[in-house]
Amino acid sequence: MIEKGVESLWEEVREVSLGNSVDRLLSPPTSLQFLRDFVSQNKPCIISNAISHWPALSLWLNPSYLSTVLSSSLVSLHLTPHGNADALVPHPLHPSTLCFVSAHVQPTPFPQALDLICQPPDHLVSYLQQQNDCFRTEYGELESDCDDHIPWASDALGCHPEAVNLWIGNHLSETSFHKDHYENLYAVVSGEKHFLLLPPTDVHRMYIREYPAARYSYSEESEEFCLELEEPQRYVPWCSVNPYPPAGTEKQERSKFPLYFNGPKPFEVTVKAGEILYLPSMWFHYVRQSPGEGGCTIAVNYWYDMQFDIKYAYFNFLQSLPYRSTDSPKMPESECEVSGSHASPNHESAAKDVEANKECEEV
């Protein structure tokens, strides 16, 4: 009964509101239009020609410009072995289960960080992506190259951004499915960002489960990453679905997450240099990137406070409902165990493992 209703909800929100693709505006909307047609309806859009006046659009194509302006800046560089931070990886002690891993964060002189991104070495992936208002702090020297807010969005939302973040990465870095409690204006300055988007109504298709939190620790000397569980132990609810499963695991992943793979297609969106994506609050998104001329992808995003209104209450209600998949194909017992452990991680047995919670990963 619930299951049928939930599936109808996935369909109906697409039928009545979202359609088959994300709307494209050829110029910035008025604040009223943006609020009425997109924010109020919790509906994404792409806006072209909204940042054509930013000096950043031309200046940042040249890596040496950036390295000169930020020559004396120490920035937070995120290091991972394969480009997936804030993502699920095999648990260090129970590799048949997963944990939620954060990157190793290394304070690094900006010019060196940029080199690592643009000419990546074999053994590590670097990503500048500190999401703590870093554009106005660590990268303050670049402030005059962009607007400090998006005027029509600030007007519509009735406030200025709570945080402005800079993202500099390469094709190796991906951001796994998650949602944010912000209205997000995501401006691409160089290269392209590729988003997969799902509305909040599709929450059951994300298989959000609690995962033990872990962290990469990188040793410059040995050039090796070590995967350490956090102490004290902490659990992070995270989306289980990898929309691009590694070769050879597709069948297994499809059978673990049938609601994602067999349900309505996610919205696929490529945001090019000079464009802004309005990514509505609570939407699930997965992000990949293609580098531009300078060898990297650069974006600035503006997080505005969201309204905790009836849409938010409806979402929490929907998420609280159990979805018991009846049509998922039968799996061999060993795989069922893995899947079960996502659904209900065994906190007690995990706690016992805290004493010996390190497992090093050779790269």
Added chain:
Amino acid sequence: MIEKGVESLWEEVREVSLGNSVDRLLSPPTSLQFLRDFVSQNKPCIISNAISHWPALSLWLNPSYLSTVLSSSLVSLHLTPHGNADALVPHPLHPSTLCFVSAHVQPTPFPQALDLICQPPDHLVSYLQQQNDCFRTEYGELESDCDDHIPWASDALGCHPEAVNLWIGNHLSETSFHKDHYENLYAVVSGEKHFLLLPPTDVHRMYIREYPAARYSYSEESEEFCLELEEPQRYVPWCSVNPYPPAGTEKQERSKFPLYFNGPKPFEVTVKAGEILYLPSMWFHYVRQSPGEGGCTIAVNYWYDMQFDIKYAYFNFLQSLPYRSTDSPKMPESECEVSGSHASPNHESAAKDVEANKECEEV
């Protein structure tokens, strides 16, 4: 499980968004503010000093002004025995069950209609309340006394009203709980309107059931109403709850509709002459009125098209879920039967009754 989640939803939408009472604005909002703080959030508000410039506010206090301007107008007067049209009354053939009754609509010269409202006779209640854009058609002569739309609302909603309706009634007329698929700007010109409001999240508390449609037919000669089932038979989904049950039936009504009577209080709002209520789309409302100086209550309401967006999809999903009340007090068997028949009217047996579908009501 569903029941607990639904009850949390009732609470959460109040906690995060609605609060304990309806917001009051002392002057008209800007269109952005109206859209951002109310329409987008599906949240009602009352606006004072929004129609102070309407000539209607002073002119319509004088019944003879209205009767002079509309001296040659034939208007649709709604007649009922007790003031409740579009409401549930005992079924003409099975009085232990209910039917949905519409008023007898009598084309009447306006001056005579107004007299019937302001000096009501004992045997019938008259209400001018044709909801078919009547203000711009039947009452076209009054057009210059009001604005033809609410500027900041039209700006916010991006359109002009789909319908503008005039309401002239007295304290005997009530409108039973229902919802409309419109954004509603409800301006009171004379007297007071008293609303009970419940958000769409509370749909299960309304006990919406299908009722056979019937119609009052009034004979001027006999001064009697006849209650006739519609032919061909038609079923109307309608809210079962009467928030003001007649003396002596309170206990029974409370035990039939515990989710309404024991859940969060409805929002109680009195809208005075000169004020506008923004009644968001899909909100359940029950309306009573107190007459002003001229002996009647007069209001003009503007129906704007609503957006069929994620909120609408969420509502339909919520409504589709069964709520199985477990905590409703045990009732004697006879009462249970009545309640059961609301939940699932027996269409077949009702169809058999169509042949003899009239039952007259002495007043």
